[in-house]
Amino acid sequence: MSVFDHIIKKNSNASRKNRRSWSSRAGQHSRLCLRYASRNEYMQMNNSMNMVNNSVLETDLALLRRNAESIVRAIPAGTKLLPVLKCDAYGLGAAEIARVLEPLEAVAGFAVAHVSEGLALRNAGITKDILVMSSALPWQLSAAVEANLTLACGRAGFASELQAAAEAAGKPAAIHIKIDTGLHRIGFAPEELGGLLEELKNAPSLRVTGTFSHFSDTSDAALCAREYAVYLRALDALRAAGIEPGLRHVACSAASEQYPEYCLDAVRVGRRLFMDAPTAPRGDILEVSTWRSFVTMVHPRRAGEQIGYGGAVTLAHDALIATVGVGYGDGLNPALASAKAPVLIGGKRCTLLACCMDQCLIDVTGTDCRPGDEVVFFGYDRFGNCLPSQEVALLIGGDEGCGLTAALSPRVVRAYSS
Known part of the structure; x- marks a missing residue:
């Protein structure tokens, strides 16, 4: 061949x-x-x-597999990979990348930015969990539920909207609760979780399968430590209300390289799969x-x-x-x-x-x-x-x-x- x-x-x-x-x-x-x-x-x-064609973007799938295996060896034992394939796997082609990575035992699933990207992966035959990290809109929820996509829950009212879509579909829907620790994009601050907890009491079709956040600046170790403390407070609040956080993940590519203590249950790796660190190359990841x-x-x-x-x-x-x-x-x-x-x-x-x-x-x-x-x-x-x-x-x-x-x-x- x-x-x-x-x-x-x-x-x-x-x-x-x-x-x-x-x-x-x-x-x-x-x-x-x-x-x-x-x-x-x-x-x-x-x-x-x-x-x-005037130009070609060629991706070496053998090097991709090698990089994934290298990351697994570098992160704490037991931590899973959640490859980030948003923007068509950063332009490389999400379907092809996912097909290569899905068979790996260390891959817990995939993360994308939008519902449309998750649907494209399902249409390509990908069966592992797919997390949609952005906040989905009400008219996107029915298709997401039918495709068994896991949705980020990071705004007031979302759980109620998703419950209605799941009830109409006659099937459960999975969510990862998004905690806002300082990036201020989407998510709940710990003190805002009370409203979500009330919504979840009336959402029997929803399953909390994960809780995640995203650091606002991985180059600032002190800031990351403060934001991680906020995340831990949110986990405590959920557990106190009887909700298990599920898959815990806060580390992106850069955080997974710099802070092994934040790798938790899974790390979201996008750039790290495809190329080395920009300012401090480690040498274990190949282009x-x-x-x-x-x-x-x-x-x-x-x-x-x-x-x-x-x-x-x-x-x-x-x-x-x-x-x-x-x-x-x-x-x-x-x-x-x-x-x-x-x-x-x-x-x-x-x-x-x-x-x-x-x-x-x-x-x-x-x-x-x-x-x-x-x-x-x-x-x-x-x-x-x-x-x-x-x-x-x-x-x-x-x-x-x-x-x-x-x-x-x-x-x-x-x-x-x-």
Whole structure:
């Protein structure tokens, strides 16, 4: 079996059968070939495959599994994983990611942001628990109950609304109570739980299966300790009222890396599954995704010439400029051009100069760059080099590389290797 045995074009209008047909035609486009083929072999391979897409986000599912297993070894024994697959798994493709992770014993279930995301996972065949972390709206509850989604209960009146939906469906509904410890997004402060407790007395169809919170700033250890104390007070209040908190979880990716004492019954890991910590890499998590495109034109320019809209850059020296068929319409942040972000071409770091909607311009001076050459915006090139997404994100003030992957548009084909 090829190490690139599944390439799936994201197309909501295409049937699964059609996606598999497209996949089989591209099955020889292996990660190993991408990394180590000669330039001629690489171009011949793309020609034979009918590569019509300008760029690909490739996710290595074997590395994903490795990262999950590494996290399990690093967190306290008995703590479960709750992979966060919101925003289509940060742009990587939630269904494919969930299918890889669901068989792992350490995975207790999955977390998403919205009901629609939970329904998409159910439609993809995912059967483990799915927690919707945002506050669902009344008209979304019927579908959520029918799909056996677990809903965050974090506002007054929600339990009563969900009870009505569950009663109408003739089946129970599960909730995780959200505690607001300082982020002030959704949730109950401990002193606000009285109203919820009254609602729950009149909600026989609801089952409390978890209680959770989210730290407002994991870089501040003292603040996290204060917020954790608030969470513990809320647990005490629930128990005093005869309600067991169920699955306790407060730690996100960053908290799970920094504070093992807060890992509790489960940790919600999103970014940590896909890339290392942004400012203090631990080395135990590998980049799982690569965004690649191709050079479409190479042209020499003279010192003093301006390139890009509005003369974005005035060249300080004679330069060789590569045009690449990717722009902000694909999700390439124009701020990366202002930051002179690196990209990988021909095994070397080159500089991004200007970004348009559909194309960008890169300084490839000193290389033998040619049309058709691979361009890597983050991830691995065919020479085995890695440009971490975290490094790229930090150039524009982003705190995590998942902000780059989540911004990629549907025009970037998603592909998977194993």
